[in-house]
Amino acid sequence: MFQIIKDIIYIILILNIIGAVYTVFRQRRDIAATWAWLLVLFFLPGVGFVIYAFVGRKLPENKLFPLKSKTRLQLDQVMEHQRRELKKNEFTAADQVVKDSERMVQFFTKTDYSFLNRRNEVQIITDGNELFDDIFAEIKKAKKHIHVEFYTIYDDQIGNQLRELLEEKAREGVEVKVLWDSWGSLGTKRSFFKKLNELGGEAYPFLGTRSALTDFRLNFRDHRKIVVIDGKIGYVGGFNVGDQYLGRKKKFGYWRDTHLKIIGSGVYGLQSRFILDWNATDRKKQIVEEFKAGSVYFPVAEVKGNTSLQIVSNGPDSDIEKIKMGYLKMIHKARESVWIQSPYLIPDDSVLDALRLAATSGVDVRVMIPCMPDHAFVYRATQYYAWQCAKWGIKVYYYNNGFIHAKTMVVDGKISTVGSANMDFRSFKLNFEVNAFMYDENIAKQLQEIYEEDIKHSSLQTVAMFNKQSTWLKFKQTFSRLLSPIL
Known part of the structure; x- marks a missing residue:
């Protein structure tokens, strides 16, 4: 009897190993993620596959393809024109x-059809x-359209305020479109x-998923936070819609948290990003308007501010980790300071090495993280990398x-970035x-001043x-770090 049980366990383990190898290698992954998943599947027989069903599965290609179709907005033509302009090297003071x-x-x-505005x-x-x-206040003044995209929209006080206001605008005949994860x-x-x-508005979960209960994926989520009003005013940053984000x-x-309000042609980047996400979600009621200054969705920008910027998006539909590459470009460019x-x-080796190189080269490198966890494994991994830093x-x-x-991130008090992307694998690869990447000393200085104010409420960890x-x-920190490629 004992031998039979032993043989059954042996067979289960063999099948588990075969299943693990097949499951992991049937989809293309980087080496770190491959080994992390093999670790989970090998040492957690059965349970590991349940975890994989929630965390490891990738999006099907038929959902990713529409997100890549930037040519539908004629962005390729716009970018070619701008590349020619940049080659002229005509810059004012x-x-x-x-x-x-x-x-x-x-x-x-x-790499991203990200035009300079x-x-x-x-x-x-x-x-x-x-x-x-x-x-x-800006939504109340909207005349033509309101586009909203958030990772989180909760059914609570602030969530209901937003919904009721959008209902009011839809009743007035304003186009209202909402995406949420x-x-x-x-x-x-x-x-x-x-x-x-x-009332005539349209609200759908990103990529058409009906509910979290039927969408067993923790990865490949729409982590973006975008609001565009009449194509003239845009918001992007880290805030979601929920009472907890108001400190309640x-x-x-x-x-x-940090968010940006943008007025000017920089809104075009947010608008085009929303349209691409919307068209990938609702295949029947797509926005077909091409990118053209002066059109309904891309009105001529009338303001004359001082900030030049690029809106850069990233996701599993990208062959290149563009936001991460942007972070690397900023760090390598630093001569005085890198404040994050x-x-x-939970950086990968390339980002961690860049930070180490900058710090040991005399650059003032600072990293600010929470003093408390919101996700246990993620926070322990964060503490591990903070220790290494x-x-x-x-x-x-x-x-x-x-x-x-x-x-x-702000570098040398000159260039900066604010958005939805965290300094971790998930934001680099999975979500x-x-x-917004900004080329403006005034904005960079403001972010530095905010950082210095935050330091007054922080403690330096030695x-x-x-x-x-x-x-x-x-x-716990070291163990969590082993799973960092899939956290």
Whole structure:
């Protein structure tokens, strides 16, 4: 009897190994993710496959293809024209930062159809109440269309305020389109937008997924946060729609995030991104308008601000990790300082090496992360990498005044980025993200001032402090780090 049980276990283990190898290698992955999944599937027989069903499966190609079809908006023609303009190398004194970042600008134009937009007005918003007061005020003034895309839209006080306002505008005849992520908005029923749809608005989960219960994927989520109003005003950053993002939940306390309000041609990038996502989600009611300045969705920008920027998107539909590459370009370009804020710090080797190289070359490298977890494994992995950063002379700060969710980087007080992408594998490879990369000393200086104010509410973590952690905590951090490619 014992021998029979032993043989059955042996057969199960063999089948598990065969199944693990087949499951992992049937889809193309990088080496780190491949080994991480083999580790999970080998050492958690049966259970590992359940985890894989939730976390490991990729999106089918038929859903990714529409997201790649940028030619539908004639963006290829626009980009070719801009590339010719950039080659002329005609920069004014106000464009000096752009000129100094010319290679970075060209990289984005070649890889992401990300055109350079000049003369924008940009406002940095770090408080959720201020942000939504501003968004709601602009929505009330909308005349033609309102496009909204968020990872999270909760059925709570602020979520209902947004929905009711959108219903009011739909009743007025304004075009209202909403995209949300079914997993990020877990708990929000699809019927939440029933009345909006009845009034002529349109609200759908990203890529048409009916609910999180029928979409067993933790990866490949729409993590973008975009609002576009009449094609003239746009918002992008880290805030989602929910009471916790306004500091109304005791668990996190004050929610410290960073968002941008953009007025000018920079909105074109957000608008085109939304249209591509919308067309991939609703195949029957697509937006067919081509990119053309002066059209309904891309009106002529009338403002004359001072900020030049590029809107860069990233996701599993991309062959190149464009936002990560942008981060690398910024870090390698640094001569004085690299200041980073991110709720999660799980960089791959290329980013970690870039930060180490900068720090050991005399650059002032700082990283600010939360003092508390919102996801246990992710936070322990974040602590591990924070420890490694501290070993190389990088200043690591724990933000103590609530939860910091900002995703920002500012380099040398000249160039900066704000968006939805965290400093982790998930944002680099697995989720759909969008960031604004800005070439403006004034904006960079403002972000530095905000950073310095945040330091007043933070504590510097030294190598000695990390070394004094308990053996058990160090084990959890190291173990979580092994799973970092799939966290």
